[in-house]
Amino acid sequence: MNEQHIASAYDRDLEAIQALIIKMGGLVEAAIADGTRSLETRDIELAEKVRAGDKAVDELEERVNEEAARTIALRAPVSRDLRIILAVLRLAGSLERVGDYAKNIAKRTFILAEMRPISGSDATLRRMAREVELMLRDTLDAFIARDAKLAADVILRDEGVDQMYNGLFREFLTHMMEDPRNITACMHLHFIAKNIERMGDLVTNMAEQVIYMTTGVRPEDNRPKGDRTSSIAAVD
Amino acid sequence: MTDMTPAATGPLRHGNMEQIRAGLAARARKQIRLQIYGIAAISFAFLMLGLLLVSLFSTGYKAFTQTHLTLQVYIDPAEVTVENLPRGGFNDLLEATLFSEFPEVTEPADVRALRNIFSSAAQFELRDRVVADPDLIGQTVTLRVPVSDPYDQLNKGLIDRETPVENRRLNDEEIAWFDALAASGAISDPINWALITNADSRFPELAGLKGALVGSFWALLVCFVISFPLGIGAAIYLEEFAPKNKLSDFIEVNINNLAAVPSVVFGLLALAVFIGWFGMPRSAPFVGGLTLALMTMPTIIIATRAALKAVPPSIREAALGVGASRQQVVFGHVVPLAMPGILTGTIIGLAQALGETAPLLLIGMNAFITSAAASPFDSATALPTQIFIWADSPERGFVSRTSAAILVLLTFLITMNAVAIYLRSRFERKW
Amino acid sequence: MNDMRLIERAVDMNETKISARNVNVHYGSTHAIKDVNVDIADKTVTAFIGPSGCGKSTFLRCLNRMNDTIDICRVTGEITIDGQDIYDARIDPVQLRAKVGMVFQKPNPFPKSIYDNVAYGPKIHGLARNKAELDDIVEKSLRRAALWNEAKDRLQSPGTSLSGGQQQRLCIARAIATEPEVLLMDEPCSALDPIATAQVEELIDELRSSFSVVIVTHSMQQAARVSQKTAFFHLGNLVEFGETGAIFTNPEDPRTESYISGRIG
Numbered sequence: 037m038n039e040q041h042i043a044s045a046y047d048r049d050l051e052a053i054q055a056l057i058i059k060m061g062g063l064v065e066a067a068i069a070d071g072t073r074s075l076e077t078r079d080i081e082l083a084e085k086v087r088a089g090d091k092a093v094d095e096l097e098e099r100v101n102e103e104a105a106r107t108i109a110l111r112a113p114v115s116r117d118l119r120i121i122l123a124v125l126r127l128a129g130s131l132e133r134v135g136d137y138a139k140n141i142a143k144r145t146f147i148l149a150e151m152r153p154i155s156g157s158d159a160t161l162r163r164m165a166r167e168v169e170l171m172l173r174d175t176l177d178a179f180i181a182r183d184a185k186l187a188a189d190v191i192l193r194d195e196g197v198d199q200m201y202n203g204l205f206r207e208f209l210t211h212m213m214e215d216p217r218n219i220t221a222c223m224h225l226h227f228i229a230k231n232i233e234r235m236g237d238l239v240t241n242m243a244e245q246v247i248y249m250t251t252g253v254r255p256e257d258n259r260p261k262g263d264r265t266s267s268i269a270a271v272d
Numbered sequence: 273m274t275d276m277t278p279a280a281t282g283p284l285r286h287g288n289m290e291q292i293r294a295g296l297a298a299r300a301r302k303q304i305r306l307q308i309y310g311i312a313a314i315s316f317a318f319l320m321l322g323l324l325l326v327s328l329f330s331t332g333y334k335a336f337t338q339t340h341l342t343l344q345v346y347i348d349p350a351e352v353t354v355e356n357l358p359r360g361g362f363n364d365l366l367e368a369t370l371f372s373e374f375p376e377v378t379e380p381a382d383v384r385a386l387r388n389i390f391s392s393a394a395q396f397e398l399r400d401r402v403v404a405d406p407d408l409i410g411q412t413v414t415l416r417v418p419v420s421d422p423y424d425q426l427n428k429g430l431i432d433r434e435t436p437v438e439n440r441r442l443n444d445e446e447i448a449w450f451d452a453l454a455a456s457g458a459i460s461d462p463i464n465w466a467l468i469t470n471a472d473s474r475f476p477e478l479a480g481l482k483g484a485l486v487g488s489f490w491a492l493l494v495c496f497v498i499s500f501p502l503g504i505g506a507a508i509y510l511e512e513f514a515p516k517n518k519l520s521d522f523i524e525v526n527i528n529n530l531a532a533v534p535s536v537v538f539g540l541l542a543l544a545v546f547i548g549w550f551g552m553p554r555s556a557p558f559v560g561g562l563t564l565a566l567m568t569m570p571t572i573i574i575a576t577r578a579a580l581k582a583v584p585p586s587i588r589e590a591a592l593g594v595g596a597s598r599q600q601v602v603f604g605h606v607v608p609l610a611m612p613g614i615l616t617g618t619i620i621g622l623a624q625a626l627g628e629t630a631p632l633l634l635i636g637m638n639a640f641i642t643s644a645a646a647s648p649f650d651s652a653t654a655l656p657t658q659i660f661i662w663a664d665s666p667e668r669g670f671v672s673r674t675s676a677a678i679l680v681l682l683t684f685l686i687t688m689n690a691v692a693i694y695l696r697s698r699f700e701r702k703w
Numbered sequence: 704m705n706d707m708r709l710i711e712r713a714v715d716m717n718e719t720k721i722s723a724r725n726v727n728v729h730y731g732s733t734h735a736i737k738d739v740n741v742d743i744a745d746k747t748v749t750a751f752i753g754p755s756g757c758g759k760s761t762f763l764r765c766l767n768r769m770n771d772t773i774d775i776c777r778v779t780g781e782i783t784i785d786g787q788d789i790y791d792a793r794i795d796p797v798q799l800r801a802k803v804g805m806v807f808q809k810p811n812p813f814p815k816s817i818y819d820n821v822a823y824g825p826k827i828h829g830l831a832r833n834k835a836e837l838d839d840i841v842e843k844s845l846r847r848a849a850l851w852n853e854a855k856d857r858l859q860s861p862g863t864s865l866s867g868g869q870q871q872r873l874c875i876a877r878a879i880a881t882e883p884e885v886l887l888m889d890e891p892c893s894a895l896d897p898i899a900t901a902q903v904e905e906l907i908d909e910l911r912s913s914f915s916v917v918i919v920t921h922s923m924q925q926a927a928r929v930s931q932k933t934a935f936f937h938l939g940n941l942v943e944f945g946e947t948g949a950i951f952t953n954p955e956d957p958r959t960e961s962y963i964s965g966r967i968g
Contacts, residue, residue: 042901043928045908109951110927516774586811592772593805594824594877597797609814 046111053103053124060096060131061176063089065169067138072165074142076158078149086142093135100128123249130238137231144224151221154211157204164200164232171239175246184250187243197236198262204229205265332675338464338477339427341390342416343369345398347409354406362395374449385446391418391477418477421669423450427459430668467676471643476669481677486644487557487637487652488626494561494648495568495625500618503572511580512602531570538567539634547635555636555651563635564625575617579610612699619692623685629656655681720745720885720915721766726780728761735761737939748907748916750930752923757936759919763887767803768796801828804878808890810870812862817854820862820873821845824881840880848876849906868899886910888918892925904929923963927951935959
């Protein structure tokens with residue numbers, strides 16, 4: 037099957053839109069990495085950079101929407117091309133929200149920088165964020181390579197992220213019960229952990245889009261839902 | 273489950289099917305009747321055509337051979353001398369030969385009758401041979417000459433020996449002479465090339481179509497030279513260049529009408545204008561050609577315009593779009609593509625002109641001319657007028673010759689139309 | 704990873720090639736084109752769209768004075784190419800048509816050989832001094848029309864022996880052989896199958912780097928695919944003219960909106 041359209045401009049347009057997604061992805065990955073590092077090292081400047089950098093991500097999402105609308109209007113894509121455009125639109129939306137969460141982490145770093153650190157949570161948080169970052173990278177790779185298997189693998193890894201979040205939830209509860217002066221810090225950290233868990237869910241959405249784009253079939257809704265925190269009543 | 277037969281329900285009731293079937297049968301019968309009518313009409317037409325051809329052939333085939341008499345002629349130096357040539361008693365020589373065959377003939381009336389066996393042109397043939405080779409004087413030459421018309425008819429069985437002598441062309445004695453000559457092997461019946469190579473003559477045995485063929489040729493040539501360029505030029509101008517207004521509509525109506533004008537009117541016109549006013553020579557193929565040109569031009573114009581119209585406008589637009597001028601479009605693209613149609617129309621027009629009789633009669637091309645015309649301005653006859661003349665002549669020999677001439681004319685017409693059809697199919701739809 | 708790069712949408716700063724002001728066209732008593740003003744840019748593909756009978760083909764044919772051949776057609780107003788009024792009495796329409804080429808709806812190669820088809824224009828305008836130059840021009844035109852590889856072994860075979868799409872590309876080669884500056888195309892793909900259409904559209908996209916192309920099309924999708932600027936005609940009026948993407952995503956005039964979304968015409 038020919039990979040190229042007879043109208044070469046059509047191929048160029050599609051490539052351009054995908055390039056925008058990759059660029060967005062790169063920015064968001066960097067935001068996640070920088071955000072967590074700034075949290076760890078309590079680096080205010082880095083946090084500020086991450087917060088300011090979110091504007092670029094928003095602008096890119098804006099551009100992707102415009103270009104996709106234009107391509108739909110001018111090319112009337114069908115079949116594979118249509119799935120690519122639809123996937124791109126949703127990926128951009130998800131990436132933008134991931135970017136927002138990363139910005140949120142950076143914002144909370146300002147406040148946490150003035151408080152004393154909570155022991156034990158840093159490592160897990162770092163691991164969680166790293167895992168999400170890798171999931172995002174793999175998803176984008178799967179998108180470029182049209183690799184449904186890689187995307188399916190990413191979906192499974194979300195369970196690990198959810199487990200880590202469960203653990204952190206209990207940990208923070210314990211810390212808060214131990215010493216009420218920890219409550220403010222732990223609340224912020226908890227929100228950060230929640231954000232990272234939400235980022236994992238969004239990346240999983242993105243992976244599902246990639247599978248739909250590649251195979252034309254929506255993946256079955258049996259993704260592992262590991263978030264049990266809604267059923268935790270109390271911690272002893 | 274109810275047992276419902278489809279025939280018992282709805283509009284397809286039993287009675288209706290019958291009606292439908294009957295209607296279909298009636299329609300089929302009508303179709304067959306129509307086919308029968310068509311075949312009958314075509315058969316009738318072919319029957320008539322067949323009758324025409326059969327009658328022509330049956331009377332005409334006899335004209336394609338001519339009875340000849342072979343004589344051994346002694347060229348008596350007493351009658352013919354070198355110094356006297358071309359004069360000389362050649363006729364006496366021939367008579368002498370014949371009399372030597374029938375020495376018992378002595379009565380003056382019989383002598384004249386005997387002399388009449390061979391054609392009056394025989395002496396000229398002998399003379400021409402001696403003039404060409406004067407050494408023949410004193411020798412005996414074998415001469416084959418045509419017999420005169422009554423004996424030709426006799427040989428071909430057209431004179432019935434059973435009829436009473438008063439009603440017969442030849443009496444018993446003459447027939448006996450002829451039979452004697454036939455028995456001695458002196459009579460032969462070769463193909464009558466003279467039909468084509470001789471000019472007209474009062475004597476059927478010598479009469480030929482050469483004059484008519486040459487006259488027709490000159491007339492058609494003049495007609496072609498005048499009508500072809502003028503007709504095509506006019507058609508191209510009217511179709512491509514003339515502005516579409518009332519004047520050009522008027523001209524078009526007039527041209528169409530001209531094509532339907534009876535040809536005798538053109539003859540009258542030629543007589544009054546060409547011969548009367550301009551004082552052109554009567555009976556000249558030139559005038560005939562002019563008249564025929566007037567008649568053929570409307571045909572050519574109409575055929576050319578149709579051919580030009582048939583060229584698709586996309587070709588014209590393509591040429592214009594590339595930057596060709598109006599002239600280049602017409603002469604470089606449209607006319608070459610229309611040429612097959614133009615040629616077909618021209619050939620058909622010329623074929624019609626070949627067979628036109630009335631106008632040529634009126635300008636005098638039915639004169640009795642015994643030599644072929646050397647130029648378009650000499651008097652001449654044409655094929656159709658020649659046929660007219662021969663049909664009127666009294667001698668029996670002309671009956672078969674008229675049919676033969678008609679066959680010659682038909683052959684030319686069929687050939688020209690065949691060429692037209694060939695051209696049309698050969699060059700059809702090149703785009 | 705593929706080599707992906709961002710395209711910067713070319714902001715059209717191309718100069719104006721054709722300029723029409725107050726153009727009115729009458730066919731006898733019918734007022735076919737009503738007061739049209741438009742500027743057509745160089746090195747750009749401009750599409751004329753609109754329902755049947757809206758006057759787009761009529762206006763196109765004004766640009767190379769093909770309407771001169773129709774007696775009852777009267778054109779008023781000013782149409783300039785490179786600043787020169789083409790309806791000026793001193794302009795020879797024949798010369799104009801060497802500069803403004805035209806491709807028609809139904810492929811109409813001359814009933815001559817492929818070579819002669821392409822060579823006809825340069826020959827009658829005297830653009831080649833000898834056979835070698837003419838051969839060059841023919842080869843160059845056929846290459847630009849993406850027909851050289853298919854035709855180079857059969858240059859003497861008749862133009863009508865090609866397939867429909869090839870014939871149309873031959874007509875394009877014929878039109879560009881005279882090195883025009885403007886190429887007018889009147890529904891060039893409407894007689895072609897989808898593959899041939901796509902090939903001709905790709906060709907148009909390549910040609911726009913050398914010419915100003917004006918294409919009339921009754922297919923909006925084709926206008927969307929192939930043009931950078933689009934003009935919408937309706938009942939003889941030029942309703943809207945703008946950048947193609949803008950016209951098809953957010954037109955200004957409600958009539959344009961109705962037409963492109965299939966609500967009228």
